[in-house]
Amino acid sequence: MNRPISQSKSLYFDYPKYGFKRAPEQEGLTSVHPVVIVGGGPVGVTAALELARHGVRSVVLDDKDTVNEGSRAICIARHSVECLQQLGLADRFEEKALAWTSGTSYYRGKPVYRLQMPHSDTDRYYPMYNLQQQYIEKFLIDEAHGNKLIDLRWQSRVTDVEQDYTGVRLHVETPEGKYTIDSNYLLAADGAHSVVRRSLGLALNGEAYEGRYVIVDIQMASDYPTERRAFFDPPSNPGLTILIHRQPDNIWRIDYQVGEDVDEEKELSEDNIRRRISAVLEMIGETGKWQLEWWSLYKAYSLALDDYRHGNILFIGDAAHLVPIFGVRGLNSGFADAMNAAWKLAWVIKGWADEKLLNSYSPERRGATLEVFENAIKSTKFMTPPTRGHHLMRDATLSLAVSNAFARPLINPRQSQPYTYMDSPLTALRKRDAEFECGPGAGAALLDFRFSVTESLLDHVGPGFSGLYFSDSGVVDAQLSGLCGELRVGNVQFALTVITRASPVPGSSSLLLDVDGALFSAYGAGNGTFYLVRPDRHISARWKEIKIDEVRQVFARTLHGGTNE
Amino acid sequence: MSKQLSEEQLETALEMLAVGINGVGREKESLFLAKLCLVLANQLGDIDLLEWAIDQATVDLM
Ligand SMILES: Cc1cc2nc3c(=O)[nH]c(=O)nc-3n(C[C@H](O)[C@H](O)[C@H](O)COP(=O)(O)OP(=O)(O)OC[C@H]3O[C@@H](n4cnc5c(N)ncnc54)[C@H](O)[C@@H]3O)c2cc1C
Numbered sequence: 001m002n003r004p005i006s007q008s009k010s011l012y013f014d015y016p017k018y019g020f021k022r023a024p025e026q027e028g029l030t031s032v033h034p035v036v037i038v039g040g041g042p043v044g045v046t047a048a049l050e051l052a053r054h055g056v057r058s059v060v061l062d063d064k065d066t067v068n069e070g071s072r073a074i075c076i077a078r079h080s081v082e083c084l085q086q087l088g089l090a091d092r093f094e095e096k097a098l099a100w101t102s103g104t105s106y107y108r109g110k111p112v113y114r115l116q117m118p119h120s121d122t123d124r125y126y127p128m129y130n131l132q133q134q135y136i137e138k139f140l141i142d143e144a145h146g147n148k149l150i151d152l153r154w155q156s157r158v159t160d161v162e163q164d165y166t167g168v169r170l171h172v173e174t175p176e177g178k179y180t181i182d183s184n185y186l187l188a189a190d191g192a193h194s195v196v197r198r199s200l201g202l203a204l205n206g207e208a209y210e211g212r213y214v215i216v217d218i219q220m221a222s223d224y225p226t227e228r229r230a231f232f233d234p235p236s237n238p239g240l241t242i243l244i245h246r247q248p249d250n251i252w253r254i255d256y257q258v259g260e261d262v263d264e265e266k267e268l269s270e271d272n273i274r275r276r277i278s279a280v281l282e283m284i285g286e287t288g289k290w291q292l293e294w295w296s297l298y299k300a301y302s303l304a305l306d307d308y309r310h311g312n313i314l315f316i317g318d319a320a321h322l323v324p325i326f327g328v329r330g331l332n333s334g335f336a337d338a339m340n341a342a343w344k345l346a347w348v349i350k351g352w353a354d355e356k357l358l359n360s361y362s363p364e365r366r367g368a369t370l371e372v373f374e375n376a377i378k379s380t381k382f383m384t385p386p387t388r389g390h391h392l393m394r395d396a397t398l399s400l401a402v403s404n405a406f407a408r409p410l411i412n413p414r415q416s417q418p419y420t421y422m423d424s425p426l427t428a429l430r431k432r433d434a435e436f437e438c439g440p441g442a443g444a445a446l447l448d449f450r451f452s453v454t455e456s457l458l459d460h461v462g463p464g465f466s467g468l469y470f471s472d473s474g475v476v477d478a479q480l481s482g483l484c485g486e487l488r489v490g491n492v493q494f495a496l497t498v499i500t501r502a503s504p505v506p507g508s509s510s511l512l513l514d515v516d517g518a519l520f521s522a523y524g525a526g527n528g529t530f531y532l533v534r535p536d537r538h539i540s541a542r543w544k545e546i547k548i549d550e551v552r553q554v555f556a557r558t559l560h561g562g563t564n565e
Numbered sequence: 566m567s568k569q570l571s572e573e574q575l576e577t578a579l580e581m582l583a584v585g586i587n588g589v590g591r592e593k594e595s596l597f598l599a600k601l602c603l604v605l606a607n608q609l610g611d612i613d614l615l616e617w618a619i620d621q622a623t624v625d626l627m
Contacts, residue, residue, distance in 0.1 A: 396599035406607050 001070030001296045011219045012249040015066045018154035025179040036183035038158045043317030043334035044189030045140040047342045049087045052149040054346030063157035071215045071296040072133035075328035079418040080335040081125045092139045099126035103228030107398035113411035124456040130247050161199040186313045194319035204303035211384025213255045213298045220290035236279040300324035302373045308362040314341045321369045326379040329372045337365050343535040352489040356561030360426045368419035375414040418445040425562025428541040428554045435544040439524035446537040462495025466533040470525035474500030
């Protein structure tokens with residue numbers, strides 16, 4: 001990352017300083033921690049907060065003394081905001097972030113595609129928000145600093161990791177010397193250059209793409225709405241591509257593709273960056289003053305580990321996978337990794353689930369990565385065509401799209417979507433699933449549904465497993481209440497939400513009134529329909545008409561990692 | 566195999582394509598042909614037939 005020579009500080013963000021504190025291990029106090037997380041980036045801290053939500057302690061080690069600087073995520077998808085909501089951070093996020101639903105793609109100055117992400121009154125969150133990653137990290141870290149179950153250790157670099165059948169030992173370097181720390185489990189959230197990965201001799205496999213982009217943030221007052229703008233072969237970057245996004249604090253991100261033959265040093269000189277940005281701004285009719293915040297060079301990769309679990313070590317976020325920025329999936333996937341790994345680990349550590357539950361982490365989240373790759377490869381090939389043939393067909397598509405509607409969907413940037421754990425060992429009873437005509441299927445993320453400005457379905461889902469029961473009368477019979485009692489694990493209640501079209505039964509707090517039947521329709525539900533929901537709000541299984549025995553079996557199977565014993 | 570052109574229509578098609586290529590000029594020839602292929606592929610509505618057509622066009626490029 002580069003900042004203008006005249007400016008050592010950010011124009012808008014006060015980077016916090018996190019001090020070093022001596023670790024108990026440096027005072028001779030040794031213990032085996034249940035979980036150590038390497039990396040206090042957004043994914044590592046999310047995992048720590050989710051573990052804490054389930055009552056599990058963790059130590060987070062990070063080599064920096066502040067949040068990540070420079071070229072990082074800005075586009076955060078609805079599903080990630082739902083994760084933040086689960087951690088109690090969505091309000092802070094929404095207050096600062098810019099929500100958006102649409103975008104325009106241009107070819108040689110002509111609009112050729114209008115991106116319109118579905119959004120209705122029943123959606124609590126927008127499909128996409130723009131917020132600089134450093135804000136998100138700050139919200140997460142502030143929350144973690146206030147949580148007694150999280151021991152965040154800054155300026156603590158992990159240099160090596162060893163694992164045997166009893167657990168994991170980490171070697172840590174700090175400003176006041178080295179120490180070792182032992183843990184039962186390790187979450188590797190140490191990003192693209194993961195030391196944990198290297199210590200285990202593991203490599204990321206996949207593809208690197210040809211195109212390079214210069215990523216620039218500038219500060220500029222403009223009232224252009226928040227939407228994604230993509231320019232193909234524009235006058236200010238002939239033959240290449242430009243992307244523009246608005247961010248809070250009058251910050252604008254301008255990504256422009258550079259040719260294969262450019263001299264990197266010259267291209268990245270401050271004078272050249274200013275010249276290039278001026279040309280882009282002139283092209284889009286921005287005539288006001290602007291200042292450079294920073295710039296960097298980006299190259300796209302689709303790389304992943306073959307397995308995200310190695311013994312007692314789980315890889316999450318960029319340590320497990322690197323995905324191209326087009327389609328905005330890096331951090332969005334990382335959040336889902338963290339939530340997935342953390343609840344499973346917590347339930348195993350608490351003794352509420354069998355260790356086999358952890359076997360489902362890699363198939364679920366690596367499956368998600370492979371789907372991300374499929375989409376990201378398409379959008380990356382469109383943004384930076386790798387061959388002459390791809391280039392020609394891309395231009396043919398854009399040129400046709402000026403007047404032919406059939407070609408326009410090919411320009412869709414395929415923004416991040418939550419993944420359905422279709423092939424997971426935890427996803428059960430597909431035959432029951434097939435009885436539904438619509439609604440979120442087994443393995444899918446719960447579909448939120450807003451009832452008022454401040455209340456939606458997600459508010460009714462519990463910290464552990466939950467059930468959604470659709471009932472015409474709103475009455476819960478003795479068998480179902482008995483089942484809810486049985487499905488209580490440790491001190492975690494099974495949270496039953498009853499959705500009814502009838503008047504609420506007095507005294508029932510978990511009863512949702514669905515007067516016009518919209519929630520029934522969205523879930524494809526009839527009288528007696530039941531959805532079993534996991535702690536990460538993915539659906540384990542669903543029944544058009546509840547079968548108490550089957551719910552019991554699916555629940556037990558899930559806690560055994562999808563096996564029968 | 567879907568409906569084919571008659572010999573007479575094929576001759577007309579040949580002429581139309583030649584005129585089309587000449588009309589856009591050498592510089593835009595590739596783009597024009599790529600667009601044409603995409604329009605026709607969409608109209609064809611048959612991915613296997615498209616694959617077959619690509620194979621036919623690929624052989625004997627002397
Ligand atoms: C230009 C750009 C734009 C992007 N835009 C988007 C977007 O719009 N949407 C999106 O979803 N994603 C986007 N991403 C991806 C996103 O930034 C990453 O996916 C995200 O940062 C991953 O978070 P992480 O916590 O896994 O890793 P990181 O953010 O890399 O955090 C890893 C942490 O581990 C620490 N660490 C590393 N090694 C050690 C060690 N040995 N010991 C201790 N600590 C260590 C690091 O200091 C760091 O704090 C973008 C990325 C780039 C580069």
